[in-house]
Amino acid sequence: MAIRELRAATLNSRQFIKDQVKEIAETVGDGLAVTALSGGVDSSVVTMLGHRALGEKLKAYFIDNGLMRQDEPRMVAELFARFGVPVEIVPAQKEFFRALKGLVDPEQKREAITQTFYAKVFRRLLRKSRARFLLQGTILTDVEETVAGIKRQHNVLEQLGIDPKKAFGYAVIEPLLPLRKDGVRKVAKALGLPKSVYARMPFPGPALAARVVGEVTPERIDLVRKATAIVESELKAARAFQCMAILHEDRFAGMRDGKRDFGMQIEVRCWESVDARTARPVWLPARVHERLAARITTEVPGVVSVTYNIASKPPSTMEAV
Amino acid sequence: MAIRELRAATLNSRQFIKDQVKEIAETVGDGLAVTALSGGVDSSVVTMLGHRALGEKLKAYFIDNGLMRQDEPRMVAELFARFGVPVEIVPAQKEFFRALKGLVDPEQKREAITQTFYAKVFRRLLRKSRARFLLQGTILTDVEETVAGIKRQHNVLEQLGIDPKKAFGYAVIEPLLPLRKDGVRKVAKALGLPKSVYARMPFPGPALAARVVGEVTPERIDLVRKATAIVESELKAARAFQCMAILHEDRFAGMRDGKRDFGMQIEVRCWESVDARTARPVWLPARVHERLAARITTEVPGVVSVTYNIASKPPSTMEAV
Numbered sequence: 114m115a116i117r118e119l120r121a122a123t124l125n126s127r128q129f130i131k132d133q134v135k136e137i138a139e140t141v142g143d144g145l146a147v148t149a150l151s152g153g154v155d156s157s158v159v160t161m162l163g164h165r166a167l168g169e170k171l172k173a174y175f176i177d178n179g180l181m182r183q184d185e186p187r188m189v190a191e192l193f194a195r196f197g198v199p200v201e202i203v204p205a206q207k208e209f210f211r212a213l214k215g216l217v218d219p220e221q222k223r224e225a226i227t228q229t230f231y232a233k234v235f236r237r238l239l240r241k242s243r244a245r246f247l248l249q250g251t252i253l254t255d256v257e258e259t260v261a262g263i264k265r266q267h268n269v270l271e272q273l274g275i276d277p278k279k280a281f282g283y284a285v286i287e288p289l290l291p292l293r294k295d296g297v298r299k300v301a302k303a304l305g306l307p308k309s310v311y312a313r314m315p316f317p318g319p320a321l322a323a324r325v326v327g328e329v330t331p332e333r334i335d336l337v338r339k340a341t342a343i344v345e346s347e348l349k350a351a352r353a354f355q356c357m358a359i360l361h362e363d364r365f366a367g368m369r370d371g372k373r374d375f376g377m378q379i380e381v382r383c384w385e386s387v388d389a390r391t392a393r394p395v396w397l398p399a400r401v402h403e404r405l406a407a408r409i410t411t412e413v414p415g416v417v418s419v420t421y422n423i424a425s426k427p428p429s430t431m432e433a434v
Numbered sequence: 435m436a437i438r439e440l441r442a443a444t445l446n447s448r449q450f451i452k453d454q455v456k457e458i459a460e461t462v463g464d465g466l467a468v469t470a471l472s473g474g475v476d477s478s479v480v481t482m483l484g485h486r487a488l489g490e491k492l493k494a495y496f497i498d499n500g501l502m503r504q505d506e507p508r509m510v511a512e513l514f515a516r517f518g519v520p521v522e523i524v525p526a527q528k529e530f531f532r533a534l535k536g537l538v539d540p541e542q543k544r545e546a547i548t549q550t551f552y553a554k555v556f557r558r559l560l561r562k563s564r565a566r567f568l569l570q571g572t573i574l575t576d577v578e579e580t581v582a583g584i585k586r587q588h589n590v591l592e593q594l595g596i597d598p599k600k601a602f603g604y605a606v607i608e609p610l611l612p613l614r615k616d617g618v619r620k621v622a623k624a625l626g627l628p629k630s631v632y633a634r635m636p637f638p639g640p641a642l643a644a645r646v647v648g649e650v651t652p653e654r655i656d657l658v659r660k661a662t663a664i665v666e667s668e669l670k671a672a673r674a675f676q677c678m679a680i681l682h683e684d685r686f687a688g689m690r691d692g693k694r695d696f697g698m699q700i701e702v703r704c705w706e707s708v709d710a711r712t713a714r715p716v717w718l719p720a721r722v723h724e725r726l727a728a729r730i731t732t733e734v735p736g737v738v739s740v741t742y743n744i745a746s747k748p749p750s751t752m753e754a755v
Binding site: 327374425 | 647684686687688696701702730741742744746747750751753
């Protein structure tokens with residue numbers, strides 16, 4: 114299926130919303146649909162569109178996969194409660210960590226998260242809720258990068274020739290397919306979502322698992338979660354397209370209290386970009402680098418080394434794995 | 435043995451040279467001594483002191499361990515020829531790479547280099563030359579860091595309780611033990627060595643092997659050698675205490691020609707320091723970072739990601755492993 118791109122610059126948000134609400138309502142009919150909120154702008158917009166189209170026939174879940182940032186589940190639920198959309202937080206940490214155990218290959222890690230998400234947790238929720246439709250925030254860049262073989266996005270199924278109806282027992286509705294990130298932000302604003310949502314940094318489907326090189330364990334996620342909180346708070350003023358902390362698997366010589374400490378490294382990336390297709394590092398003042406390094410080596414246990422990404426996309430990608 | 439430190443600020447270089455030349459001459463007596471030049475300021479100063487003390491009774495070698503930088507063996511030999519000191523280049527690449535094969539632990543890698551250097555290549559040279567003394571450029575910081583257990587310097591033996599006479603069959607003379615790097619530079623200048631030597635950046639004993647995380651192979655040394663040449667040429671103007679390229683073992687998502695390319699990462703470090711005991715990153719202009727990243731991802735095959743170190747020493751160390 115060829116997708117006709119709708120460019121942000123010429124996008125009529127109100128018309129787009131009206132069209133999509135109508136189409137969702139028609140597709141779902143008398144049935145029920147579910148949506149998985151992650152707090153990101155894509156899934157937030159899809160949830161609002163679904164809510165407008167279906168009202169109580171839409172059930173919104175937040176799957177707590179154990180890979181989210183500090184306080185994320187609670188904050189997302191609170192935000193949508195204000196819009197009259199009840200969000201059920203589904204605890205699934207153990208299932209995800211069990212699926213990720215021992216995996217070091219990035220594609221295998223993404224696949225484990227995809228399978229746990231769609232085939233296990235979501236299938237269970239759909240059965241329980243008797244829904245036949247899954248509303249999902251896939252955007253054009255996700256599809257392109259997956260088809261090109263650059264990166265497997267966790268939410269791209271049909272484009273890979275996977276029929277979710279056959280594979281998982283439900284149909285997927287993807288209203289944001291013609292848009293890129295900048296278009297989604299415009300629609301989010303038109304839907305009345307707050308700036309914390311429409312201007313929010315992209316955050317990957319596999320969440321913090323995409324920012325751990327090597328095996329994803331609860332302990333390693335906890336380290337990168339701490340580093341992420343520091344990076345996001347220190348770089349707020351940089352108004353970057355995206356910033357992140359990445360925990361490396363390599364170990365580096367370090368010293369603490371005059372003794373050798375063979376420790377870990379955190380890489381910080383802070384991107385300037387319009388549509389995520391290309392990106393450049395943001396050049397930060399020296400004092401920001403100094404503060405980042407000082408806080409991360411002090412507050413994240415076992416970290417002796419901190420680096421800052423200086424390569425562009427391409428040949429880099431925005432996320433690490 | 436307690437070492438009495440001679441501080442650079444109050445060091446009388448001429449007196450120091452006179453004293454050391456006398457002591458070396460007395461210690462070696464009628465015998466022969468050898469020195470292993472690496473091109474660094476420490477081994478260059480020791481070679482000049484030995485040359486003044488012993489003349490033709492000193493035999494200077496450059497061990498080509500396969501881990502040196504671009505053109506280093508040839509350039510060092512040419513420089514000392516100008517001072518009337520003949521340098522014999524000893525090809526030993528195969529022995530070092532054989533000893534390093536399969537090793538990933540930094541201490542094991544250092545140990546393999548130490549053993550190959552002292553117990554194999556050097557012992558052979560000493561037998562051939564019938565020398566009983568090895569002149570060596572160990573400085574105070576090497577000893578302190580080894581004793582503290584921060585990092586095993588390849589040239590510290592007695593301080594670790596190893597008797598080189600018993601272990602390897604020769605005695606080690608270390609005239610620079612009371613000095614730190616700044617003191618050695620002062621002596622180098624007083625000896626008439628050119629600025630390219632006395633102002634030269636420190637380079638580690640294990641050479642480029644200290645800048646490869648994981649296994650050291652000829653192929654991986656070749657990659658870090660290419661990156662090192664780029665970093666040293668692009669950062670010449672920064673007048674840093676030390677700058678380096680480090681090849682990581684971790685792999686990162688990247689893209690080339692629109693296709694996924696799971697590639698390598700090079701970390702650049704550029705240090706501001708007086709005596710190597712503490713150090714801070716040099717804050718470079720954005721265009722320097724851009725050029726470094728562009729050249730490294732273009733000229734070093736398989737590299738998709740480039741980072742810049744932003745942590746200080748401590749808790750980092752200057753070299754990576």
